[in-house]
Amino acid sequence: MKSARSSDPEVSGSDLSEEIKSVTKVNHIRAENTQLMLDYQKGEITLTKYKLLLCSLYEIYKALEEELDRNASHPGVAPIYFPQELSRLDSLEKDLEHFFGPNWRTKIITPASTQRYEQRLRQIGRENPVLLVAHAYTRYLGDLSGGQVLGKITKKSLGLGGDEGLAFFSFPGVTSPNRFKQLYRSRINSVELTNPERDALLQEAVAAFDLNIQVFDDLQKMLTLTTDESHQTKVNVGNNTTPASPMMQFTVGVCAVVATVHLFITICTQL
Numbered sequence: 001m002k003s004a005r006s007s008d009p010e011v012s013g014s015d016l017s018e019e020i021k022s023v024t025k026v027n028h029i030r031a032e033n034t035q036l037m038l039d040y041q042k043g044e045i046t047l048t049k050y051k052l053l054l055c056s057l058y059e060i061y062k063a064l065e066e067e068l069d070r071n072a073s074h075p076g077v078a079p080i081y082f083p084q085e086l087s088r089l090d091s092l093e094k095d096l097e098h099f100f101g102p103n104w105r106t107k108i109i110t111p112a113s114t115q116r117y118e119q120r121l122r123q124i125g126r127e128n129p130v131l132l133v134a135h136a137y138t139r140y141l142g143d144l145s146g147g148q149v150l151g152k153i154t155k156k157s158l159g160l161g162g163d164e165g166l167a168f169f170s171f172p173g174v175t176s177p178n179r180f181k182q183l184y185r186s187r188i189n190s191v192e193l194t195n196p197e198r199d200a201l202l203q204e205a206v207a208a209f210d211l212n213i214q215v216f217d218d219l220q221k222m223l224t225l226t227t228d229e230s231h232q233t234k235v236n237v238g239n240n241t242t243p244a245s246p247m248m249q250f251t252v253g254v255c256a257v258v259a260t261v262h263l264f265i266t267i268c269t270q271l
């Protein structure tokens with residue numbers, strides 16, 4: 001591990017954690033202003049919405065934490081590897097079991113964007129593990145920051161007694177979120193990187209925020225389906241392709257309606 005203020009021109013010399021914060025500033029604002037997060041901040045969180053969010057968070061953390069575990073001794077990952085303090089997977093499993101019952105694994109519903117997020121995590125875990133730092137930063141520091149407020153809002157809005165169903169927001173291994181965030185930032189700064197590696201990591205942090213935004217947008221669309229039937233034929237969750245010919249448009253349209261109605265029924269029956 002090298003000092004963050006190395007004199008070697010091949011090695012990054014600035015405060016990487018500050019740089020990550022700075023390059024993702026706009027994306028953080030965009031994430032806060034997704035409809036899902038705006039509703040959340042207004043206390044407009046329903047049980048269906050929370051359960052749907054937990055399903056996606058489960059798939060995301062499963063991929064993130066499995067890849068962190070697998071790369072725990074990688075020099076780019078080891079400094080930010082804090083499974084005791086940060087791991088969310090067990091908490092999410094507990095929350096999902098609380099809301100969905102013992103067969104919760106068969107009831108997980110996620111949009112295409114969650115699967116894309118998951119695939120990206122698997123890919124960098126295999127090919128370039130140091131980029132996991134960007135994803136760990138985005139999720140864990142977010143959970144220790146605004147996430148703590150969201151936990152309180154969830155508890156109040158859903159009228160949940162005790163902490164049942166809220167394990168995701170609780171970090172029993174972290175006494176002071178602020179002090180832990182300081183430690184985490186200093187660990188990020190201690191990761192030894194060449195300039196191209198640092199640039200890739202900064203880019204990955206922006207991508208991590210974008211992936212979260214896409215998930216929130218898709219979840220919002222899925223929720224719109226369950227509450228506003230007039231949108232059913234307009235919404236096509238996670239599919240951005242444009243059909244080429246009228247025949248193709250018709251076929252895609254029919255498929256979209258069938259898929260949408262199927263998704264609508266699935267959400268209504270599972271959540």
Ligand code: HEM
Binds near residue numbers: 031037142145149
């Ligand atoms: C309702 C939505 C949100 C609110 C109200 C919120 C609020 C906050 C606040 C108050 C901070 C502390 C800022 C500081 O210490 O300077 C913070 C930090 C952070 N948030 Fe959020 N946030 C929200 C959503 C998100 C989302 C969706 C993500 C990512 C998926 C995220 C990721 C982060 C990260 C990574 C930090 C740490 C920044 C750093 O210190 O480097 N936040 N957030």
